Amino acid sequence: MPSKNLLVKDLNELYDLMGISHETIDQSSGFSILYLQDVFKEYPVTSIPYRPNFFSFLFIKDAFGNYTIDDLSFPMVPGTVYFTNPSNFRKFEWHNITDTCLVVFTESYLKEQVHQDIYREFSFLLTETVEPRVLKPDQFAIIEELYQFIYREYQGDSPYKSKIIGSAMVTLLLKIKEYFFQAYNPIYEGNRSSQIVKTFKQNLEQHFRDLANGKTDTQLRVQDYADKQFLHVNYLSSVITSKTGKPITAWIADKTIAEAKVMLQDKQMNIKEIAGRLGFLEASHFSNYFKKHTSQSPADYRKQYPLNRQ
Incomplete structure (x- = not known):
C-alpha cells in the first residue's frame, strides 16, 4: 500500500497507480473535466492514499461514498460539492455513482487561462481543508448548468475553447465563492x-x-x-x-x-x-x-x- 507521502502529479498518474483506464483524460493543458460514472464501472472503488498536485471540484448530483482529507472523513451524498487544493492527504471510496462530475486544474492553468492574480479574488483557494457543502436544490442546479457548459466546451473543438472555458471557470468560482465563502477569512484557522x-x-x-x-x-x-x-x-x-x-x-x-x-x-x-x-x-x-x-x-x-x- 502506498504511503501517505505519495505525491500524485495529475489525475492520469493517480488512475495509473489504481489500475483504472483513463484514455479520455488529457491534462496536458493543466485542466480536465469528466463524469466519474464514465470512469468507474464496478463498486466499491477505493483509492490509494495520495497527495494531489492539483485543485479539484467534485459535484455530486447522485452518488454515495466517503472522502478523507488529512484525518477528517466526510460522507459523499447527493447534492454535495467538494473542493480540495494541492498536497493534503486524500483517500476516497465510492459505493455507487449515478451522476458525478469532477473538475481538476493546476495553479499554472488558473494563472494562464483564468486570471494572473487569481488569489486576490479567490483567496479561498489557499485554504487548507474545506468541509463539503450540501447545496440547496436551486443552488446545485445553477452549479450544474455551469459545469455542464464547461464539459460541452471541453469536448468541442472551438478555436476559442481555452478562453471560453477560462471565462466559464471565473463564473463557476464566483458561484462557489457566493455559496461557500462569503464570510471566509483566509487568516482564521483553528489548528x-x-x-x-x-x-x-x-x-x-x-x-x-x-x-x-x-x-x-x-x-x-x-x-x-x-x-x-x-x-x-x-x-x-x-x-x-x-x-x-x-x-x-x-x-x-x-x-x-x-x-x-x-x-x-x-x-x-x-x-x-x-x-x-x-x-x-x-x-x-x-x-x-x-x-x-x-x-x-x-x-x-x-x-x-x-x-x-x-
Missing part, C-alpha cells in the same frame, strides 16, 4: 500547523506578486519565510513538509515555474527581463532552472504561444 501552512502560502503568493509587479527583484529564502512568522527555519520546514507532503523548496520551485510560464507568454518581455523579475541575477541561471523543472528551455516553451498576451 496551529494549518495556520502556519496557510500563512506561508499567503506570504509565498504575495512575494511572487511583488516580483511580477517589479516591487522587488530578490527571491526570498526559506529562512526569510521562517522569519516572517517568527519561527525557526527547521520548525517551519518540518511543519510544511509533514502537513503538505512537499518541502518548502518544492513549493518555491513550483511557484517560480508557474509565474515564469505566465510571463513567457508575454512576448513584450524578453527572457532576460523575466529572469530579473523572478529574482535571477543571470538569464542563463533562469534558463537552466526552468529547463531543470520543465525539461524545456524558456525559449522552447515560449514557441507554444505565437501571439502576444493581451
